[in-house]
Amino acid sequence: MRRTIIALLVVAMAGSLLAGCSKKEKVIKIGVNQLVRHDALDASYKGFVDALKEAGYIEGENIEIDYQIAQNDQATANTIATKLVNDGCDLILAIATPAAQAVANATKDIPILVTAVTDPAGSGLVESNEKPGGNVSGTSDLTPVRKQIELITKFLPDAKKVAVLYCSAESNSKIQVEMAKEAAKEFNLEMIEATVSNTNEIEQVVQSLVGKVDAIYAPTDNTIATGMPTVAMVANSNKLPVFCGEEGMVNNGGLATYGIDYYRLGWLTGEQAVKILRKEADTATMPIAYLPDDEYTLTVNEEVAKQLGIEIPEELLEQ
Missing domain, CATH: 3.40.50.2300 (Response regulator)
Incomplete structure (x- = not known):
């Protein structure tokens, strides 16, 4: 009888451990393709990461960020885009128009958010800035x-x-x-x-x-x-x-x-990312966002x- 009870306890503990493993939160992979390093683009990336953190998405815990710089070279931007797609990223952030075009050409399936792009529709990234219609949305840095x-x-x-x-x-x-x-x-x-x-x-x-x-x-x-x-x-x-x-x-x-404040622009893009990751929004119907004129x-x-x-x-x- 004692051996039977011990065996049952072992099975129960093993089942409990397996159940715990099955409930372990998935680590979300986010790829970033930034065209080049300069103050504005760097600030937009920081704002994006900080907005994710504010919402509970923290690098090293429940998200993994692959941050790549294309050195202002289109061929490099294309290579980075292909890598991020092949790595199976759950979401890709593209910073600046050439980087955004590279990523948009690399996948029609993975959600893409762009930032520091003046006119996504005019650059061929979306069907319209009001109704993107595909896997690309994001924020515009259109200045006055x-x-x-x-x-x-x-x-x-x-x-x-x-x-x-x-x-x-x-x-x-x-x-x-x-x-x-x-x-x-x-x-x-x-x-x-x-x-x-x-x-x-x-x-x-x-x-x-x-x-x-x-x-x-x-x-x-x-x-x-x-x-x-x-x-x-x-x-x-x-x-x-x-x-x-x-x-x-x-x-x-x-x-x-x-x-405009590029940190605020990146934060706004991060808020969009949170909605997509939580399945509260879809890029196809998420309008391109702008900072308000009073900012x-x-x-x-x-x-x-x-x-x-x-x-x-x-x-x-x-x-």
């Missing part, structure tokens, strides 16, 4: 381009000609360039295009603008953002002010911007203003 162009006229009321500096390979930049041209007409500014294909061309192109334009406008272009120290080195030494698409570029030598902030680099001999307008000091 008109307000940024207007800002030039507030600092430089006599400005006549402005160069828009961007990488010709980035579709998100081309969208902003068209918006900038429309805004320039409203403020009686002549807008000329100054393009590069990689960071190695930045110094020569900026140097070629000296004496030909009154200012440079650099939208949220990843190549220019990465090479912003070079832009600033040439432009500021020649008293050529640079107005930027986002705060990180200003901090790296630009003069001013009205921009645009003015950033002025006072050291650069002093170097350029430009006085910050009184009305801007009050903001």
Whole structure:
């Protein structure tokens, strides 16, 4: 009898252990394909991770994050995308338009969230920004381009000609360039295009603008953002002010911007990820999200203003 009882206890304990194992929470695999390292994209990734953590998804506990940087190279972005798909990720975050396009081309099944993408529909990532219709959704970093162009006229009321500096390979930049041209007409500014294909061309192109334009406008272009120290080195030494698409570029030598908070943008994307992981939402019906207009902030680099001999307008000091 005693042996029978012991045997039954052993079976019961084994069953209990097996039951516990079967209830063990699955570790969720999240892949990240970030185009390049610079302040804005890094901040968006941090915001994404922090939003997941706030919701109880913690790396090393119940999620595993494979964070990859494509070094601003499309072929590398494509390779990373293929790797993340083959590794069986449960969700993929793509940061910046070229990285998003690489991931979207690699899978039509795994949920993809994009961030730091100006116009997902215009970049061919979704059917429409209101109704994505597939496995891709996310957040847009569309900035107030008109307000940024207007800002030039507030600092430089006599400005006549402005160069828009961007990488010709980035579709998100081309969208902003068209918006900038429309805004320039409203403020009686002549807008000329100054393009590069990689960071190695930045110094020569900026140097070629000296004496030909009154200012440079650099939208949220990843190549220019990465090479912003070079832009600033040439432009500021020649008293050529640079107005930027986002705060990180200003901090790296630009003069001013009205921009968005990329950490907040990444957080918003993280909140979308939580809904998808909890099966509360689907990418096909989840609209592309934007930060509210009242979260645009003015950033002025006072050291650069002093170097350029430009006085910050009184009305801007009050903001």
